[in-house]
Amino acid sequence: MSNIVHWILAAYPRWWRDRYGEETTDLTTQLLADPGVHAWRVLANLAVGLIPAWGEHARRGRRVLPVAGTTPWGVVPNGGHRDMYFNRGLSVRSSGALDEDEVLLGVIDGWHGSPFIDQLPLTSAIFVCVALPLNLIFGMPGHGTTTSLVAVAPWVGLLVIGTVLRPVTSSKSVALAVTNKGLVVLQRSRLTNTTGRVIERLPASRPYISRRGVLSLQVQLDNRKFWMRGSSEPLLAWMAYSFS
Amino acid sequence: MLTSLSSGPKHGYALVKDIQAFAGITLGPGSLYGAIAKLEQAGLIEALPGEGRRKPYRITARGAADLREQLEQSQVVSFVGLGRLAGSGQ
Numbered sequence: 001m002s003n004i005v006h007w008i009l010a011a012y013p014r015w016w017r018d019r020y021g022e023e024t025t026d027l028t029t030q031l032l033a034d035p036g037v038h039a040w041r042v043l044a045n046l047a048v049g050l051i052p053a054w055g056e057h058a059r060r061g062r063r064v065l066p067v068a069g070t071t072p073w074g075v076v077p078n079g080g081h082r083d084m085y086f087n088r089g090l091s092v093r094s095s096g097a098l099d100e101d102e103v104l105l106g107v108i109d110g111w112h113g114s115p116f117i118d119q120l121p122l123t124s125a126i127f128v129c130v131a132l133p134l135n136l137i138f139g140m141p142g143h144g145t146t147t148s149l150v151a152v153a154p155w156v157g158l159l160v161i162g163t164v165l166r167p168v169t170s171s172k173s174v175a176l177a178v179t180n181k182g183l184v185v186l187q188r189s190r191l192t193n194t195t196g197r198v199i200e201r202l203p204a205s206r207p208y209i210s211r212r213g214v215l216s217l218q219v220q221l222d223n224r225k226f227w228m229r230g231s232s233e234p235l236l237a238w239m240a241y242s243f244s
Numbered sequence: 245m246l247t248s249l250s251s252g253p254k255h256g257y258a259l260v261k262d263i264q265a266f267a268g269i270t271l272g273p274g275s276l277y278g279a280i281a282k283l284e285q286a287g288l289i290e291a292l293p294g295e296g297r298r299k300p301y302r303i304t305a306r307g308a309a310d311l312r313e314q315l316e317q318s319q320v321v322s323f324v325g326l327g328r329l330a331g332s333g334q
Contacts, residue, residue, distance in 0.1 A: 024256075028273045
């Protein structure tokens with residue numbers, strides 16, 4: 001009989017077995033030993049329980065859950081993905097910006113405001129730096145330096161526009177440090193991905209994250225929206241085992 | 245389950261026996277832990293540190309408020325229903 005219980009439990013999702021496996025085994029053993037209870041009904045009920053368990057498993061894979069507990073936790077994205085540089089996992093950074101009793105659980109990279117405007121100056125600068133020498137070296141025969149400068153003028157324009165719009169729209173690259181107290185929003189370098197000064201701290205009281213495609217996540221914390229791209233594997237693993 | 249836990253923390257088997265006693269329903273392990281998972285996720289119950297493989301659960305303040313609201317609604321329906329039955333002479 002215990003073999004059948006073991007086989008049925010083995011069919012439950014991993015998170016279920018880790019969280020409720022021992023308790024379920026204990027209860028099943030007690031119920032099977034109870035003379036007033038039919039063994040087949042206990043086993044059938046255990047098997048039927050697979051349906052909601054796997055249903056819950058599927059739901060957990062599609063959404064982000066606020067971490068349970070009495071502490072105002074931050075949010076963690078539920079779903080494995082890689083960051084824009086195809087790195088898996090999280091880098092623990094800017095720990096010096098946290099309080100002494102604050103535990104850094106992970107960092108999610110993203111943007112505040114418009115990702116397009118945030119990236120516009122850097123992208124434009126790269127295009128100017130690439131397009132101008134190419135035009136000068138490989139430009140059309142008979143065209144002078146002036147023509148080459150005119151060719152890159154739109155990118156220079158975008159560079160200026162992006163530089164002006166970034167502070168106006170408060171568009172900036174940020175990293176959300178998820179801690180045991182909530183969220184810390186840090187300025188992030190787009191080139192090195194390293195984090196800098198703390199922009200603000202958020203309690204993350206009612207957070208949610210919805211998926212947009214595979215890599216991008218939109219995070220709304222109260223009235224603020226963040227477009228996130230990041231790695232969450234350690235957070236995911238941590239979250240999967242933190243429901244107790 | 246919330247009604248059962250309102251009298252104090254209980255582990256799985258104690259819950260099954262208590263619910264069997266006052267509701268006449270014998271919950272199986274799949275049903276019980278399916279419900280526990282949902283209630284725990286909703287923040288209506290919480291697990292306490294257990295002894296060995298048994299982990300007791302207790303109702304949270306939110307769970308108690310939710311239970312009270314549900315029972316008060318049921319009480320109103322029962323009161324109205326019984327009153328109408330008495331009025332119709334059935």
